[in-house]
Amino acid sequence: MIFEKSIIETMKKRQSVRNFDIKNIEDSHVERIKDYISNEDNLVGPFGSKGRIEFIQVTNNVSDKGIKLGTYGFIKNPQAYLAGLAENSKYSLVEFAYTFQKLVLWLTELEIGTCWMGGTFNRNSFEQEIQLAEGEFIPCITPIGYPNQKQRVFDKALRYVVKADNKKPWDKLFYDSTFEVPLIKENAGLFELPIEMVRLGPSASNKQPWRLLLTQDKRVCHFYIEHTPNYSSKLGYDMQLLDMGIAMCQFELACKELDIKGGWSVDKPDLLLPNEQTGYIASWETL
Known part of the structure; x- marks a missing residue:
């Protein structure tokens, strides 16, 4: 099992993070993330479909290749992105999201912030960064980094605006x-x-x-x-x-x-x- 803490408690506490600390992600965490996404067992869904996840380090939203990665909305100071790749078919998307959420929860356990983004980013900029295989596209990304604790009021206000805490009964x-x-x-x-x-x-x-x-x-x-x-x-x-x-x-x-x-x-x-x-x-x- 990849989790060391109660996954139920992690699921209860996990929230989207849109405002990150300017601190770089620690080298040990970067290494663990790269190991995780390079392990094929972590990328296979319940019915056998396998997606792909790429790690992209950024400085002021510019990648090491010099590509400006565009996101729309309230994402501040991301230190890196994890970009998902999958085929555009029903079960490929379902299974990919299953594996991506597992990664998101694992990152939460490491106290690394995430925010699922499916439509509020510039796909073209990320496609320039990543070599897509035939039939692949980018269904979602997440910025990652350590949450900016001083901006929790901002995040709380934004959660209210987007009704993130209004769960149906x-x-x-x-x-x-x-x-x-x-x-x-x-x-x-x-x-x-x-x-x-x-x-x-x-x-x-x-x-x-x-x-x-x-x-x-x-x-x-x-x-x-x-x-x-x-x-x-x-x-x-x-x-x-x-x-x-x-x-x-x-x-x-x-x-x-x-x-x-x-x-x-x-x-x-x-x-x-x-x-x-x-x-x-x-x-x-x-x-």
């Missing part, structure tokens, strides 16, 4: 046996905490598109996506699929910590869906 996200019955915590059994970790996870524009349905026997948890119409259509890929990979990562890591044994499958159940925006992604079944 259980009865809007999770279901019991059918989509007509909201799931309450008391009926979630062993899955109460893993499902809560999904609820607390980050998502693009805090849309929280995940919809989980727990079967009557409480052994299988089906993961669905409820798309926000036209969201990210101008970007040329379905950004909300990344949110589903994040949700799966949060859920599985919580299950592992709680010793709930199980695994993922893609076996679409015959269920009446609540609307045309909702689609099936995957299922977790206890062993």
